[in-house]
Amino acid sequence: MADPGRPAEVPPDTELAGLGVSQGRAAGPVIRMAPPPVLPSPRQVADPAAESAAVVKALESVTADLRQRGALAGGGDAAEILDALAMIADDPMLREDAEAAVRGGLDAPHALDAAFTHHRETLAALGGYLAERAADLDDLKHRAVAACLGLPMPGIPAPGHPYILVAEDLSPADTAGLGTDVVALVTEKGGPTSHTAILARGRGLPAVVACAGITALADGTVISVDGKTGQVGVGLTDEAVAELRRSDREERARLANSSGPGRTADGHPVKLLLNIGSAADLRPGAEGVGLFRTEFLFLDRKQEPSFEEQVAAYAEVFARAGTVVVRTLDAGTDKPLPFLGLPPEPNPALGIRGLRVDRVLPAVLDTQLDAIAEAARATGADAWVMAPMVTTPAEAAGFARRARARGLTRVGAMVEVPAAALLADRLLAEVDFLSIGTNDLSQYTFAADRQHPGLADLLDPWQPALLKLIAACADAGRAAGKPVGVCGEAAGDPRLAPVLVGLGVTSLSMAAVCVPSVREELSQHSLEECRELAALAR
Structure with a gap:
């Protein structure tokens, strides 16, 4: 029987297809985004005031973190998007909904989860641009729950070598905080006007979104990414990787002139x-x-x-x-x-x-x-x-x-x-x-x-x-x-x-x-x- 916790294997020499949203080509090993924090079992609320205080502290922590990231982003789309997310985390209505959930008997992490989920469902029901922004609330929820549980904020892997970042979707906070070791982005969800697409283009990173099956790849799988055509090649040889990187360097040098x-x-x-x-x-x-x-x-x-x-x-x-x-x-x-x-x-x-x-x-x-x-x-x-x-x-x-x-x-x-x-x-x-x-x-x-x-x-x-x-x-x-x-x-x-x-x-x-x-x-x-x-x- 297959291990349900392990991604299904994708055969080598396979080509996946998505939407190319940021030009350029890259090749390298896949590293998938770490999963969001897992909510523990609900617990009895003995001190509602303490739970409400924990809610406020978690939201303030997320707000401060995003504002700091925005300040370090050095302006442009990344800073503006991070500042906008900080404003959402600091929304009094969101805090009031979470505090109301505490009064209803939920502990702080579950109250935060309930408040963010309610706001997300409201946006998703509206469709269009707002439905895409609903994914931003998922990221904020994960950050708030992690802060409440004393866990590290969800973020980008840092393996110390170049890699292609693969995720179900990427939040603006994640995309804006990418390190120089990320050579390309591929997500299973997202659209051509998502924050991932906007910020990837701004940084000149090859990116493909809406690529079905990409999260089934195991970490370390070597793939190629073509941000123009949306094609993702799986299981490349060392020679194929070297050739793609060489031709991409030549193309970038030619265009730079x-x-x-x-x-x-x-x-x-x-x-x-x-x-x-x-x-x-x-x-x-x-x-x-x-x-x-x-x-x-x-x-x-x-x-x-x-x-x-x-x-x-x-x-x-x-x-x-x-x-x-x-x-x-x-x-x-x-x-x-x-x-x-x-x-x-x-x-x-x-x-x-x-x-x-x-x-x-x-x-x-x-x-x-x-x-x-x-x-x-x-x-x-x-x-x-x-x-x-x-x-x-x-x-x-x-x-x-x-x-x-x-x-x-x-x-x-x-x-x-x-x-x-x-x-x-x-x-x-x-x-x-x-x-x-x-x-x-x-x-x-x-x-x-x-x-x-x-x-x-x-x-x-x-x-x-x-x-x-x-x-x-x-x-x-x-x-x-x-x-x-x-x-x-x-x-x-x-x-x-x-x-x-x-x-x-x-x-x-x-x-x-x-x-x-x-x-x-x-x-x-x-x-x-x-x-x-x-x-x-x-």
Whole structure:
């Protein structure tokens, strides 16, 4: 009989497949994440006050640990995500739920488990982005229970040699704390916009998510990881490992020497831009910022950042980046921000999010536009501004009027829903440019949750229906003489880049690690060849 505590063996020369979310290739031995702490049997509560005190102490310990990690992360996405997690651990409602469980007769570890589980179930029921954030609560629960039991915080293995980290899923705290001995990441769960994917791309680590069967591999199994294709090879020989590492080093060295503006082989210009969350994400080698995600400034706040705070944050980016396309707050019930006070919704992906927040809280957008305009004036930057989740020409016109009234002369709209793509010509009659967010556009076009690993085929950016919508936007831009860019994950795929250019896209905005490979791929194709590839793909 098989040992139930031992992972099932995966035959050598097997190839597993997942979603490649961060480019690069690596090979090495597997080390799996240690399991979470095991709850002991419940015990009789003799002193409820002492149990409540233990609950508070555990949550304070987790909060302090995450804030310390955030401070050591040195800014960027990692620090912001860790700070946001610390805010969740410090949530008074969570503490009150745990203390109520103690009053109901549970000891401190079980009370923490019950409170986190309740909050997780609430998020999971909402679906979409919130369902993915529910996994963050699992990690916080494990940390709080470990602190309560006096056990070490769950964390990343440190074997003292290079390895590939394998896990069912990775928390933001774990991903942000990866050591230099981790050469690649593979998880059984997760999606292309998970924190694992975001942080792996930021660090340039090859990563594959939604890889079924990966946790069945025994520690020490040698595997290869291709973060572009999502392929994971099992049971490699020493010679195969050495060859893969050699070719990866050569490829990275070649790309490191890549420089200059984006253009096709015959000189057709294609701006290559960065997606960033703060000044800490800026890197050399791009031609500006195509997506400044301003919501990271708001994530860990119980009160709205002041006008002065916003001006300072925007000016820090403007002073260093030249041309910057700022996306106004992309938030709502799918990216919950406590200070907004928005009520829960049965289907948050179809509710008050992005520009729609302005319907109930117009002062938030007013303050943000004022701050962006002031930061642009103070730095002399070429600041463009665009609104997320624009659906109708009337919404685009209203946003443009408010932005231009503040002296912001380059105003655009995100195309993330099919309605906007189908009326791209009318949107461009109101605004100066369009930026296509392929992640959400795929989700809404195919009625497929973008976090669902079982629907990856529907969310593939090569889907002809998605490419037709992109082409419609590009055609409208060409007719109006206005730029149309792509800033979703598809923009960083070097194989897809020539197709997007062939469709008529004028700029591609991506994680910094993707820029060299996209630049090199475009340089291998003439504009006519790009158009031929686009025709084949459609």
